Each structure stands twice: as structure tokens, then as C-alpha cells.
Amino acid sequence: MRGARSVRIALAAAASTIIALTAIWRGVLNQQRNPAVSPHRVEIATIPNTPQAPGPAPAGMIWIPGGEFSMGTEDPTDMVCGGPDSMPDARPIHRVYVNGFWMDATEVTNDQFEQFVAATGYVTIAERKPSQADFPDAPPGNLVPGSVVFKPTVEPVPLNNHLQWWDYVPGANWRHPEGPASNIEQRGKYPVVQIAYADAEAFTEWAKKRLPTEAEWEFAARGGLSAKPYAWGDDLKPGGKWAANIYEGTFPVNDTGDDGFAGIAPVAQFAANGYGLFDVAGNVWEWCSDWYRPDYYQTLATAGGIARNPKGPNDSFDPSEPTIPKHVQRGGSFLCTDQYCTRYMVGTRGKGEPSTASNHLGFRCVKVSTGL
Numbered sequence: 001m002r003g004a005r006s007v008r009i010a011l012a013a014a015a016s017t018i019i020a021l022t023a024i025w026r027g028v029l030n031q032q033r034n035p036a037v038s039p040h041r042v043e044i045a046t047i048p049n050t051p052q053a054p055g056p057a058p059a060g061m062i063w064i065p066g067g068e069f070s071m072g073t074e075d076p077t078d079m080v081c082g083g084p085d086s087m088p089d090a091r092p093i094h095r096v097y098v099n100g101f102w103m104d105a106t107e108v109t110n111d112q113f114e115q116f117v118a119a120t121g122y123v124t125i126a127e128r129k130p131s132q133a134d135f136p137d138a139p140p141g142n143l144v145p146g147s148v149v150f151k152p153t154v155e156p157v158p159l160n161n162h163l164q165w166w167d168y169v170p171g172a173n174w175r176h177p178e179g180p181a182s183n184i185e186q187r188g189k190y191p192v193v194q195i196a197y198a199d200a201e202a203f204t205e206w207a208k209k210r211l212p213t214e215a216e217w218e219f220a221a222r223g224g225l226s227a228k229p230y231a232w233g234d235d236l237k238p239g240g241k242w243a244a245n246i247y248e249g250t251f252p253v254n255d256t257g258d259d260g261f262a263g264i265a266p267v268a269q270f271a272a273n274g275y276g277l278f279d280v281a282g283n284v285w286e287w288c289s290d291w292y293r294p295d296y297y298q299t300l301a302t303a304g305g306i307a308r309n310p311k312g313p314n315d316s317f318d319p320s321e322p323t324i325p326k327h328v329q330r331g332g333s334f335l336c337t338d339q340y341c342t343r344y345m346v347g348t349r350g351k352g353e354p355s356t357a358s359n360h361l362g363f364r365c366v367k368v369s370t371g372l
């Protein structure tokens with residue numbers, strides 16, 4: 001996995017280094033429109049399983065009944081507030097069935113992650129010194145622990161290069177989300193961030209849970225609704241009110257915080273979706289267990305029938321960074337805006353290199369059986 005790790009270090013390699021990863025941001029997918037995939041509207045209802053939970057709910061978790069649904073999204077550029085990115089990787093819309101499962105009602109919080117670290121002594125990837133063996137080309141002095149942090153630009157910039165607003169910050173990690181000068185002392189109920197994929201997995205093992213598959217995540221995020229662009233329905237601002245912590249103002253210069261929060265918010269500050277899940281849109285991105293490929297939905301659709309409990313492709317490929325395997329991320333973050341990236345829309349997809357964390361990336365867990 002040298003390719004992947006070398007990205008992180010390419011980051012670590014230059015002192016004021018900026019990120020070359022972040023699949024979450026638009027890119028190459030714009031060039032991948034598949035003319036064979038017609039954007040015809042698919043309006044097939046979600047058919048949930050019986051909603052009855054198999055037992056008492058584990059603490060903080062909600063029963064998601066599972067069932068059959070239509071996964072993916074229409075081309076958002078055709079929609080009001082759909083943003084500039086057509087996101088062909090989220091098409092064709094295809095039929096999927098998932099079994100029922102428990103899911104965390106909120107993103108995993110700093111308080112919860114602190115319990116895990118206290119119990120296990122776990123050290124996150126961002127806290128570890130990158131090894132020379134993994135990054136033979138990096139000058140030794142540059143092999144310092146750290147992570148990726150959003151940095152607003154001083155003035156408006158063309159939105160064609162995300163390196164303008166991402167920085168590699170030595171000393172940034174989950175306890176210091178924006179760098180050494182920041183901390184989480186008053187942020188126990190905020191989502192934990194600066195979490196790499198392996199960090200999230202380590203937490204799930206300790207908690208006797210696991211990360212959701214992408215299909216589980218989307219079924220849950222839709223909250224029982226069918227074919228809606230948002231987890232809460234048809235409009236970005238239902239009744240004129242913001243429904244999620246995203247980005248208002250001029251990206252990436254000035255976050256006005258019209259939704260109540262400039263930057264990250266404590267969990268559960270907006271209404272829950274139909275299943276009782278909070279922040280499935282915005283606040284922080286959430287890791288899924290699937291590998292990312294932009295053609296996976298096409299593969300399932302071509303196979304025909306209903307995809308049952310799909311777990312993602314066997315390998316990863318992102319044409320924008322072909323040597324770097326990535327896992328799926330979902331839900332968008334407090335940095336998403338219709339000026340640039342509308343991945344708070346419920347059927348859209350994100351992706352990220354597994355060892356790369358940032359201050360808008362976290363996770364939530366699922367669990368299949370009730371017992372411990």
C-alpha cells in the first residue's frame with residue numbers, strides 16, 4: 001500500500017504541505033459521465049421490513065429495519081440548489097436490499113472516543129510518527145505526526161483546486177482537531193474527527209460493533225423516504241429553515257454560520273431523520289466499510305435484479321488518483337455547499353484514502369446482534 005501511504009507523506013513531506021488527497025472534493029468524476037446511463041427518473045418506493053426490533057436497543061443505537069430501496073441519486077445539477085457536480089458515480093439508481101441492523105443515532109463523539117482510548121491506550125494514525133520505511137523519499141525532518149486541517153482562504157478563489165484550502169498541520173489529531181493550539185475540552189458532545197479508517201475500525205472492534213456498508217448507510221439515511229434528494233425530503237431548506245450543519249457564505253473564505261454553526265457542531269443539533277438518526281447530512285463525513293469505485297453501481301445494475309446486502313467492490317479505483325485505494329465516505333460535512341460540493345444530498349458518494357484523516361471526517365457504527 002505504498003501508494004496510499006505515500007500520499008499521506010507527500011503531505012508530511014513539505015512543511016506547509018497541502019493535501020493531495022481528498023477524494024471528497026469534485027474532480028475527475030466530471031469527466032466520467034456515462035452516456036449509456038439514462039437519467040430517467042426512478043420512483044420506486046422503499047419497502048421496509050417489519051419495523052420491530054429484535055430486542056432491546058443497545059445504548060445510543062436505533063433499529064433500522066432494512067428492506068428494499070432505490071440507491072443512488074439523479075443528476076443534482078438538474079435540481080434547484082443541486083450544485084455544479086453531476087456525480088455520475090451515484091448512478092444508475094439501482095435496487096438494493098439490506099437486512100435490518102442497529103445504528104448509532106449520532107456520529108461517534110469525543111466523549112465516546114475518549115472512553116475507547118482510556119480503555120485500550122489506542123494511538124490514532126495522526127498521532128503516530130510516519131516511518132522512514134513507509135516513506136523512503138521524505139526528508140527525515142518532515143516525518144512528523146499530524147493531519148489535514150481546513151484553512152479558509154484570505155479572499156475568494158476559483159474553486160478548481162482544493163489544495164488552496166487544505167493544510168497538513170503537524171500536531172493535528174483527534175485531541176487537537178485544528179492543530180496543537182486547539183483542543184476538545186469543551187467539545188465532549190462534538191463528533192470525533194481526525195479519524196483514519198483504521199482508527200474507526202479499532203473503535204468498532206472495541207465497541208463490538210462495525211462500520212456500516214455503504215448500502216446500509218444510505219438505507220438508514222433515507223429514513224424510510226423514497227427517491228428524495230435530502231434525508232428530510234425535497235427541499236434544501238424545508239420551511240425556510242436549515243436542516244443540517246453545512247456551509248453558508250462564500251466558500252472557502254467566509255462561513256457565515258447561517259445554519260447556527262460556523263464550522264463543526266455538537267451532534268444532534270438538527271431534527272433527526274425518519275428513523276431517528278441525526279446528522280446523516282453534514283456536520284462530519286462518515287466512513288463506510290466499502291471500497292470505492294465509481295463504476296460499482298453500474299456493475300450492480302448490469303448484474304440485474306436486486307443487490308442483496310452489497311458490501312462494495314473487491315478493490316478500489318478512483319480515476320482522479322489511480323494508485324490510491326479509497327474507502328467510501330458518506331453524508332458530507334460542515335464544509336459542503338451548493339457553490340461547490342452538495343454531498344449532504346442523501347444519495348451522493350464520497351471517498352477517502354484510508355490513512356488520511358481531517359478535521360471534518362468522523363464515523364458512526366452499526367451492530368447486527370443485540371447481545372454483547
Ligand SMILES: [Ca+2]
Binds near residue numbers: 245263
Ligand atoms: Ca454550518
Ligand SMILES: [Ca+2]
Binds near residue numbers: 107
Ligand atoms: Ca454526518
Ligand SMILES: [Cu+2]
Binds near residue numbers: 333
Ligand atoms: Cu462536500
